[in-house]
Amino acid sequence: xxxxxxxxxxxxxxxxxxxxxxxxxxxxxxxxxxxxxxxxxxxxxxxxxxxxxxxxxxxxxxxxxxxxxxxxxxxxxxxxxxxxxxxxxxxxxxxxxxxxxxxxxxxxxxxxxxxxxxxxxxxxxxxxxxxxxxxxxxxxxxxxxxxxxxxxxxxxxxxxxxxxxxxxxxxxxxxxxxxxxxxxxxxxxxxxxxxxxxxxxxxxx
Amino acid sequence: xxxxxxxxxxxxxxxxxxxxxxxxxxxxxxxxxxxxxxxxxxxxxxxxxxxxxxxxxxxxxxxxxxxxxxxxxxxxxxxxxxxxxxxxxxxxxxxxxxxxxxxxxxxxxxxxxxxxxxxxxxxxxxxxxxxxxxxxxxxxxxxxxxxxxxxxxxxxxxxxxxxxxxxxxxxxxxxxxxxxxxxxxxxxxxxxxxxxxxxxxxxxxxxxxxxxxxxxxxxxxxxxxxxxxxxxxxxxxxxxxxxxxxxxxxxxxxxxxxxxxxxxxxxxxxxxxxxxxxxxxxxxxxxxxxxxxxxxxxxxxxxxxxxxxxxxxxxxxxxxxxxxxxxxxxxxxxxxxxxxxxxxxxxxxxxxxxxxxxxxxxxxxxxxxxxxxxxxxxxxxxxxxxxxxxxxxx
Numbered sequence: 001x002x003x004x005x006x007x008x009x010x011x012x013x014x015x016x017x018x019x020x021x022x023x024x025x026x027x028x029x030x031x032x033x034x035x036x037x038x039x040x041x042x043x044x045x046x047x048x049x050x051x052x053x054x055x056x057x058x059x060x061x062x063x064x065x066x067x068x069x070x071x072x073x074x075x076x077x078x079x080x081x082x083x084x085x086x087x088x089x090x091x092x093x094x095x096x097x098x099x100x101x102x103x104x105x106x107x108x109x110x111x112x113x114x115x116x117x118x119x120x121x122x123x124x125x126x127x128x129x130x131x132x133x134x135x136x137x138x139x140x141x142x143x144x145x146x147x148x149x150x151x152x153x154x155x156x157x158x159x160x161x162x163x164x165x166x167x168x169x170x171x172x173x174x175x176x177x178x179x180x181x182x183x184x185x186x187x188x189x190x191x192x193x194x195x196x197x198x199x200x201x202x203x204x205x
Numbered sequence: 206x207x208x209x210x211x212x213x214x215x216x217x218x219x220x221x222x223x224x225x226x227x228x229x230x231x232x233x234x235x236x237x238x239x240x241x242x243x244x245x246x247x248x249x250x251x252x253x254x255x256x257x258x259x260x261x262x263x264x265x266x267x268x269x270x271x272x273x274x275x276x277x278x279x280x281x282x283x284x285x286x287x288x289x290x291x292x293x294x295x296x297x298x299x300x301x302x303x304x305x306x307x308x309x310x311x312x313x314x315x316x317x318x319x320x321x322x323x324x325x326x327x328x329x330x331x332x333x334x335x336x337x338x339x340x341x342x343x344x345x346x347x348x349x350x351x352x353x354x355x356x357x358x359x360x361x362x363x364x365x366x367x368x369x370x371x372x373x374x375x376x377x378x379x380x381x382x383x384x385x386x387x388x389x390x391x392x393x394x395x396x397x398x399x400x401x402x403x404x405x406x407x408x409x410x411x412x413x414x415x416x417x418x419x420x421x422x423x424x425x426x427x428x429x430x431x432x433x434x435x436x437x438x439x440x441x442x443x444x445x446x447x448x449x450x451x452x453x454x455x456x457x458x459x460x461x462x463x464x465x466x467x468x469x470x471x472x473x474x475x476x477x478x479x480x481x482x483x484x485x486x487x488x489x490x491x492x493x494x495x496x497x498x499x500x501x502x503x504x505x506x507x508x509x510x511x512x513x514x515x516x517x518x519x520x521x522x523x524x525x526x527x528x529x530x531x532x533x534x535x536x537x538x539x540x541x542x543x544x545x546x547x548x549x550x551x552x553x554x555x556x557x558x559x560x561x562x563x564x565x566x567x568x569x570x571x572x573x574x575x576x577x578x579x580x581x582x583x584x585x586x587x588x589x590x591x592x593x594x595x596x597x598x599x
Contacts, residue, residue, distance in 0.1 A: 011228040014354045018230040021347050021354070025238065028307050028340060032314035039321050095325075100316035100332065102325035130329060131468070156389060156405075160329060179325075181316060181332055183309075183388055 052076050055092055055107040055174070073107045073167075073174045076201040078194030096198075101180035103195060105202070110173045113149070120151045120166035123175035127164060130179060131157030136164070146203040161185050163195060169204040176202070222356035224291045231354035235299065242302035246380065249309060253387030260399030264386045267403060271411050272379045275420065279375065281530050282498060283368045285505045286564060292352060292359055296369045299348035300376025300423070304341065305384065308377075311340040330465040338422075338459035341377065345419070346426045346452065348373035353434065362508075363431045364501035367494075370427020374420035381419070382410050418462060421490045422455040428497050451497075458490040512563045518584040519559050527559060540596055548594045555587040 056072035081096040081103065093106035104126070110119055117139065124136045134157025142150050150167035163185065165176040178185060178195045185195070226232040254261035276297075280287065315336040319328045349369050353360050360366055386406040390399050429451025433444040461467065467486050506528045513519045519527075526532035533556055541549035558580070565580040566572060 009228065010230065011226075013229075014357075015230055017350070018234055018354055021231070021350055022234055024343065024347060025303075025307055028311035028344060032311050032318070036314045036317045036321075039318055097320055097325045099313075100320040100325065100328050102329075179329065181329065183385065184313075184316060 053094055053105075055094060055105060072205040073172065074201075074203050074205070075105055075174070075176075075198055078198050081194065081198070098194070100184050101178060101195075103176065103178045103198060105174060105176045105198075107172065107174050107204075109171055110168060112171060113168045116149075116151055116166050116168040116173065119168060119173045119175060120153060120164055123166055123177050124153065124155060124162075124164040126177055127155040127157070127160065127162040127179060130162075131160035134160060134162075142200070144202050145200050148202065148204055150199070150202070152199070157182070165199045165202075167199070167202045167204065172204050174202050174204060222358050224289070224295060224356065226355050229355055231351055235295070235303075235351045235355065238303045238307075239298055242304075242306040245306035245309070246302055246384070249306070250384055250387035253390040256390040257399040260390055260403050261387075263400055263403045264383060264390070267407050268379050268383050268386070268411070271382070271407070272375060275375055276372075279368060279371045279420070282371075282502070283364060284530050284533070285509050285528070285560065286362070286365075288359065288365060288368055292356070292369070293372050295355075296348055296352055296372035297376035299351060300345055300373035300378075300419075301380035302376075304344045304348060304373065304377045305380040307344045308341045309384070311344070312336050315340065334460050334463040334465065337463050338456045341419070342422060342426065342452070342455045342459055345370075345373050345377055345423045346430070346455075348376075349423070349427045349430050353430065357434075360431050360434060362501065362505055363428055363435060364498075364505050366427040366429070366431020366434075367424050367497060367501050368427070370423040370425065370430075371420045373427070374418075374423030377423070378419040382406070385410060417487060417491050417494075418459075421494045422459050424494050425451040425455040425458075425497065428501060454493060458493070461489070462486055508567070509563055512566045513559070516562065516566075516581075518562065518581055518588070523556075523559065527556060540591075540594070544594045544596055548591075548596055551587070551590045551594045552596065555584070555591050558584040558587040 052074050053076070054072055054074050077096055078098075081098040083094060083096060092108070093104060096103045096105075106123070108119065110116070120139060121136075127134060127136070134155050137154040137156065139151045139153040142152055144150060144167055148167045148169045150165055152163060152165045155162040155164060160179060161182050161184070162177060162179040165178075167174045167176075176199050254264065280293070316328060316332050319332050319336070323331075349360075349366065352369050360369065386403055389402050389406060429448040432451070433448040436444055436447075439447075467482065509528060510524060513524055513527075523536075526536045536556070537549045537552045540552035544551075562577070562580040562584050565576050569577050571577070
């Protein structure tokens with residue numbers, strides 16, 4: 001396989017194969033993301049930015065008004081998040097989805113704010129069900145835009161990662177659980193990311 | 206010792222090309238992708254690593270140290286014609302920089318696509334099993350293809366393909382672990398120390414989950430690619446079937462590892478149960494790669510013996526010792542016991558000269574060519590040094 005070509009010419013022997021390698025890399029890095037942008041999310045009721053979702057122990061409708069005498073909470077979905085079609089949300093909860101991450105918000109009645117750690121622990125069970133190899137990290141407090149105090153804790157598993165939240169006010173608590181495959185929450189769980197902004201928007205009536 | 210049935214094709218030892226191939230488009234493609242991959246990877250891990258300088262340093266040190274014994278192990282597999290370090294480093298870099306960054310982009314897109322088309326629950330359960338093997342095994346395989354396109358004559362045996370595959374996979378494994386660790390460092394703010402996060406990740410991903418995962422999968426692919434390229438004595442169909450089979454094995458074993466069916470079922474399961482499960486899932490891959498290695502090595506050993514069997518400068522006992530790492534080390538240890546460090550060094554030099562003689566003879570059509578004569582002279586000189594150390598015939 002003696003090569004007698006001059007040093008300043010291209011060796012075209014494997015040009016097609018090299019182009020094929022480049023094509024695969026382009027397909028993965030440009031083609032797939034491009035296809036993704038053109039595919040419509042299979043979510044029900046894509047929620048317009050700024051829409052307020054009302055959750056209550058009585059009903060669960062977008063922008064609906066709960067019946068008098070029922071506990072209720074509201075939150076504002078981030079832009080681009082939509083209600084998951086596969087989830088026919090049970091009363092008092094809603095599941096939003098975006099880019100492989102689901103965000104479930106639920107309103108529950110509790111024995112008081114002192115029960116908030118237990119509420120958080122209960123919310124995190126859904127993460128453990130998804131990936132029993134994971135562990136729930138230590139919790140820390142945060143304050144919502146409405147001034148409610150909440151607790152949050154990270155969940156780290158070998159396949160699934162998540163963040164669990166519990167916001168408590170009086171005898172009402174709202175839990176939120178963000179779940180995604182490992183590595184998916186890296187950007188969205190940042191302090192100014194959509195998960196945190198949705199959580200901070202929780203308001204208990 | 207030479208087994209005729211194993212010697213249909215000549216390994217072409219010692220005919221390697223240089224890595225510097227500026228006239229070949231594949232060289233520049235690899236160079237550009239390595240730079241872009243490094244930038245992308247840096248942008249991904251820097252937010253995590255910037256959280257804590259000490260934890261960032263620990264992350265890099267711990268995963269580098271993790272790679273060292275595995276690199277030595279893989280290099281030790283390729284005893285007869287070791288691949289040039291520059292090529293091995295390139296294969297590792299492809300896995301670490303290109304494959305990891307391309308897979309990150311592709312996996313993010315497939316995750317989003319799958320969620321849109323099948324919903325988050327299906328995605329949580331099946332995305333790792335479907336997307337991971339598909340994107341990651343493909344882009345890792347490209348690393349072996351690029352080595353071939355840059356320097357076809359560097360991949361001269363099926364064992365070479367296996368070794369390059371193992372290196373690409375190991376690079377991917379190490380970089381992926383750094384990415385996952387960096388992802389978790391910001392979560393240390395929720396409690397615990399960043400150092401603890403790093404150590405937990407090392408135990409989880411380095412020891413419990415990932416000792417031989419990516420390296421082994423890509424090793425199969427490397428074996429298949431090399432077989433398809435080199436075993437021209439076999440029909441095109443057989444070579445295609447081996448290539449397809451090895452790629453399918455890599456995909457299937459990766460799928461098996463990520464499948465939701467084989468995950469711990471209960472919360473709070475004892476750690477030993479989890480480890481048994483993971484070892485059980487990983488064992489088929491490990492066993493299969495050992496089988497592939499034994500097959501690939503048999504051919505190299507047979508060729509080695511065939512090339513050297515009529516060389517007066519290599520005794521049968523030396524030939525036997527040269528064909529295994531254990532045999533070489535035993536000879537060096539015996540020399541050290543008899544004559545100390547200088548004796549061991551002289552024995553090691555003799556072994557290297559004899560291996561070089563084998564490579565020169567494999568490359569030369571004339572068994573008495575000037576190159577072969579020169580290699581023989583080097584063996585004789587090394588043997589004299591052994592004798593000077595009082596080690597008899599060596």
